[in-house]
Amino acid sequence: MSDAIITAENLSKCYTIGHLNRQGDGLRHVLDRAMRSPFQWLKGGRNGQDNKDEEFWALKDLEFEIQRGDVVGIIGRNGAGKSTLLKILSRITEPTTGRITMNGRVASLLEVGTGFHAELTGRENIFLNGAILGMTQAEIRRKFDEIVAFSEVERFLDTPVKRYSSGMYTRLAFAVAAHLEPEILIVDEVLAVGDAGFQKKCLGKMQEVSQSQGRTVLFVSHNMGAVTNLCRSAFWLQGGKIKAIGEARSIVQDYLTDTTGNSGQFHVVKDVSRLGAYGDKMRIHSIEWLTDYPIQHGSTVRMAMHCHAAADCEDVAAAIGFSNLEGVRLLTYDTDLLDMTRHQIKKDQTVSFEFEISDLPAAPGIYNLDLGLRSGDMHMLDFLSAGAQIEVVPGDKTPGNIIRPGAGIRLPCRSRLLAQ
Numbered sequence: 001m002s003d004a005i006i007t008a009e010n011l012s013k014c015y016t017i018g019h020l021n022r023q024g025d026g027l028r029h030v031l032d033r034a035m036r037s038p039f040q041w042l043k044g045g046r047n048g049q050d051n052k053d054e055e056f057w058a059l060k061d062l063e064f065e066i067q068r069g070d071v072v073g074i075i076g077r078n079g080a081g082k083s084t085l086l087k088i089l090s091r092i093t094e095p096t097t098g099r100i101t102m103n104g105r106v107a108s109l110l111e112v113g114t115g116f117h118a119e120l121t122g123r124e125n126i127f128l129n130g131a132i133l134g135m136t137q138a139e140i141r142r143k144f145d146e147i148v149a150f151s152e153v154e155r156f157l158d159t160p161v162k163r164y165s166s167g168m169y170t171r172l173a174f175a176v177a178a179h180l181e182p183e184i185l186i187v188d189e190v191l192a193v194g195d196a197g198f199q200k201k202c203l204g205k206m207q208e209v210s211q212s213q214g215r216t217v218l219f220v221s222h223n224m225g226a227v228t229n230l231c232r233s234a235f236w237l238q239g240g241k242i243k244a245i246g247e248a249r250s251i252v253q254d255y256l257t258d259t260t261g262n263s264g265q266f267h268v269v270k271d272v273s274r275l276g277a278y279g280d281k282m283r284i285h286s287i288e289w290l291t292d293y294p295i296q297h298g299s300t301v302r303m304a305m306h307c308h309a310a311a312d313c314e315d316v317a318a319a320i321g322f323s324n325l326e327g328v329r330l331l332t333y334d335t336d337l338l339d340m341t342r343h344q345i346k347k348d349q350t351v352s353f354e355f356e357i358s359d360l361p362a363a364p365g366i367y368n369l370d371l372g373l374r375s376g377d378m379h380m381l382d383f384l385s386a387g388a389q390i391e392v393v394p395g396d397k398t399p400g401n402i403i404r405p406g407a408g409i410r411l412p413c414r415s416r417l418l419a420q
Contacts, residue, residue, distance in 0.1 A: 005184060005216050006066040006089070010098035013059040013084050013240075058084040060240045061098070068104075068183075069214040071206065073221065073231035073248050075255055080237040082220050086110055086186055089218065104183025104216070107133055109173055118162035122153055122172055125161055129176045143179045150205070151175035152198075171198060178205050185209060186218045203230055224252045228326045253325055253366060281311040282345065282381040284371050287388045290354070295390055297364055298397030301357040305371060307382075308350045313375050315342040318353040321370035322362055322409070323386070329370065330409045333357060361409050362392045 059081045066072055074082050087093045088100060090108035116125045126147055130140035148154050151171040153164070161169065177185060187206065203226060209215045221227055227234060227248060234251040236244040244251055289295075290302035305318055317336035323329045333355055336342065345351055368386035375381050 003068045004065040005068040005103050006064075007101045008062050008064050008098065009100075011059060011062040011088070011095050011100055012057060012097040013081075013088060013093070014096040015056045015058055017054045017056050058240050059088075059095075062242055064235065064242065064245060066216060066218070068216055069210060070233060071210045071217045071219065071231045073219050073227035073234040073252075074237065075221070075224070075227060075234055075252065076237035076243075081240040082237055083110070083188065084240075085237070086188055086218070086220060089184075090186055102184065105134055105181075106184045106186060107177040107180065107182035108186040109170075109177045110186070110188045116161050116169065116173065119160055121160055122151075122157045122164070125172070126176055129173075130180050133180050133182060135180050140180065143181075147172075147175045147179045150179065150201070167198070174202055174205075178202075178209060181213075182215065184216045184218070188220045199226075206230060224255070224325060224327060228252050249325070279381070281375075282307055282309045282313050282316070282373055284373060284382050284384060284387065287369065287371065288352075294393045295360060296395030296398075297362065297392050298359055298395045301355075301360050303355050305353045305355070306350070307345075307353070307373060309345045309347060312347050313345040313381060315376045316345050316381070317342055317374055319372045319374075320355055321372070322390075323368045323370055325366065325368065327368070327385070330367070331362070359397070360392065362390075363410050364392050364394050364398065366391050 062085070074085065076082055084093070086108070087110070088095050089102070090106060090110060092108075092110075117128060120128060126144065127137070127140055130143075148157060151168075151174075153168050153172050156164065156168065161172070164172070174187070177187075185206065187202075206217050206219065207230060210217050217230075219227065219230060231248040233246065234248040235242055236251050236255050244254060284305060284307050286306045288304045288306065290304055291300065295301050303320070305320065307318075317334065319332055319334040319336075321329050321333075322331040335353055335355070343351075367390050369388040369390055371382075371384045371387040373381040373383070
């Protein structure tokens with residue numbers, strides 16, 4: 001028997017996009033038209049200046065069920081429809097067609113400060129949010145100390161929240177949403193504004209409310225490691241439609257494979273993977289396999305990282321890191337450690353760093369490649385997280401006991417058995 005807490009049937013959302021068909025829409029032209037023909041201007045204009053509307057379906061014909069107590073990750077590229085779906089689930093907007101049935105109280109954390117009144121203090125906003133969620137004053141008071149302790153804003157509790165930093169906003173908003181006992185907790189990428197320690201605490205809290213309290217969690221994130229570790233199942237949205245639903249680890253692996261690609265000798269790096277603003281002095285633009293693909297475990301691997309310098313760069317070193325699909329770094333190969341050589345790269349020069357790895361220790365599976373360039377000891381010129389992907393398959397040197405997912409990096413060692 002199904003214990004669905006959320007059910008969507010033919011769920012769609014359409015927005016109207018207005019296009020102004022106007023020539024020379026500078027401020028002077030707009031004011032001139034308004035003065036000459038005020039009534040036409042207010043109605044949208046005439047003589048080739050009419051507005052044109054276009055329909056945009058942010059979501060189209062979604063069908064799904066979410067079971068009570070499940071933790072569901074919602075993944076997809078920007079513009080896939082994730083935020084629109086969350087707004088419908090949070091009752092912020094209504095679907096255009098179809099319907100959604102929700103059998104429980106919902107708490108949402110979609111944007112920094114959602115549901116807060118800027119002029120009220122942190123203390124007052126806790127009670128305001130609790131009332132919005134349908135909690136009684138007694139219930140809020142019972143949870144009040146836990147909320148304050150989790151949010152770590154006790155010192156500023158009687159300060160208007162308009163003076164809070166984005167991190168303080170987020171800590172308090174998440175603490176309220178997680179502690180006031182909603183049956184359904186919806187969390188968007190908003191946690192990204194918090195520091196690493198707070199993000200870890202939030203993920204732990206979401207696991208707790210699901211596993212020990214049986215509440216349902218919907219989690220949208222571009223952090224595939226967090227989705228894999230936290231969620232049991234996942235939705236993959238693409239172009240406003242559900243591309244796949246299933247076990248979280250499997251869906252994430254398919255999504256990463258589709259996003260980065262892992263077949264072919266030549267891989268153009270995607271800017272979407274680039275982390276941080278390191279300037280434009282030197283950029284990685286592609287990686288090329290110089291040995292047969294896919295790569296065999298235990299084989300010798302050669303690859304080239306192709307880069308271009310827009311300015312003179314001194315003491316340049318390159319590195320390639322192997323990470324699992326959860327984003328955990330497993331192994332790093334660094335040119336500076338291999339031959340202790342730094343390179344001087346001239347402006348407008350295109351160069352390639354070749355890597356040769358003997359007896360590749362990565363067990364069969366799919367790995368993300370983190371790609372980096374640095375100048376001197378610490379200054380990063382460019383860094384891409386999961387900028388490319390590599391598939392490792394069994395080879396002649398592969399023992400049968402490591403042909404399984406998640407085996408990671410296996411290194412040989414000498415050992416002996418000592419009898420007692």
